[in-house]
Amino acid sequence: MGALIGWFCHYTPVEIITALGFTPYRLLGREGNTPRADTYLVGNLCPYVKSCLETAIRQELPPLAGTVIARSCNAMIHLASTWPRYGGRGATLVLDVPRRLDEEAVLYYSQDLRRLAGELARLGERQLEDSLLWQAIDAWEEQRSCWRGLLAARARGEICLSGSDVMAWLDGWQTGMTAAGRDKGQAGSATIEQRSRPDFRGRPRLMLAGSILPAELPALVEEWGGWPVCEDACNGRRFLLAEVARETGDPYLHLARLYLGGPPCPRMVADQTRRQQYWAGVVNDYQIDGVIYHVMKFCDAAIYDFRAMKDFCDRRGLPLLRLDGDYTGGGRGQWQTRVEAFLEMF
């Protein structure tokens, strides 16, 4: 396993990291309060970002050769200025992600990806040949496509997977730390099917949405009587992107198109139409009966996105529940009554 490169936002192209022989390591924070990070970041800032900084200050992270911070929102911009001084060891590399999808944005992002690849290459021993990058692109796509197939089979009820397993496997896969985690994409349904077989058929089929979802939420929703069939989050379905036609020639252009053209996240403010189309696709494909939207405290993107989701659900007559959370793992009692009452509505 190559040296670890930390990353946060799902618009970070892990292909570049693997092509250079590094192992991408997703930073997902920790459970509990963030007293040390609170010393450096203001109180009303994204708790996910603070949680990640807290893990670094407490030295709970494995040694990282570097960290890529996509300055995708205001909180990430603050993190990018704080991380080099108080955060992880190793280099801090920044990435600027456009908030829309059009040809100019794709071109801009592809150039920024090329710059990032150059900076990352200087940390290692390898120069990044295009052919190596294409290989990494293919390898990731193969895994993602396995995952997409697996989650679609789960949504169709062909295989029964618990939300806690799905989130744990996705986490393992994104952190790239465990062989089991890395295998999941390749192993496909055959291995995973043997693991767990809860049967939630007959329950309301739910989409869980938000910026980043607390990993425990899908399991809790199941415990309280729901059936999460799609986790629309940057640590869930969105990270699996969507298939795009292979760009010949420039792999950076391909990556820019792949990431910007994937399921849009709440911060893609200039891309709201596509986000609504994406929801419509999920609702139809996964036969969604209702939506639970987790609004991360102080995540402006999620707060605005929730309003858009409310309009979307109102138009479709879909029940929608808003849950507020601060990513500390302490919301259980508050959520239970809301989720149970929501499920009683069905």
Place this chain on the structure above:
Amino acid sequence: MTVTAGLDLGSLTTKAVVIRDGAIAGSVVMKSGVRSEDIAWRALKAALDQAGIGEEQVDGIVATGYGRVRVPFAHRKVTEITCHARGIYHLWPEVATVIDIGGQDSKVILLDRGGKVRDFVMNEKCAAGTGRFLEVMARSLEVNVEEMGELSLAAPRGASISSMCTVFAESEVVSLVAEGRPVAEIIRGLHEAVAQRVAAMASRVGWEEPVAMTGGVAKNRGVVKSLEDNLGTAIRVPPDPQIIGALGAALLAADSKK
């Protein structure tokens, strides 16, 4: 004869209602304690005694409220949102919005024409806009929480309370007392602050007329009046608003026997 019981285990009080053939036969309100199971059992026994019914005659028990999960003898657990809706639908089937302010949280519930919950919204994590908020303020003002309603109605105006955080509002109240503002005006100010907050929640969920209010705070006429002023509509309050959740629970237990 069908006899069912509903138990509502709130943060401050535990309520029990026993119904016989659809009518209330007994009801009690007790202070909640640390051991919810014991209190729930005592409340149930007291309500049954009041009704002159033996425990062996009870056909079904539904528990609700935040302590609902800790009632081992309940046949079913249902959230207070569904229970308040069911209780109000029994009393006034035409009601479209229920505002429930309890000890620990406040909620606004929208009902459809069949009395089912269509949508709801609850206060966020803190105690602002709840019974607990008023209780803390009553303590600072050295008045009895039950007297707050009448006192505030006598005040010509309300003092302005800018903070809804219980801790900050408490120090604001202490400063107002030190400034010599009449207690009644401070209480009225507090009621207005609670009402504004709850009215904002009601707007968020898109409240509709007619509106009813349940929960312990509905006994405070000052809060009800401020809420009416804020929403610009009359609010119906049942004779004993505190037991509506437990009543709904008992009715749901009876519904499942049909």
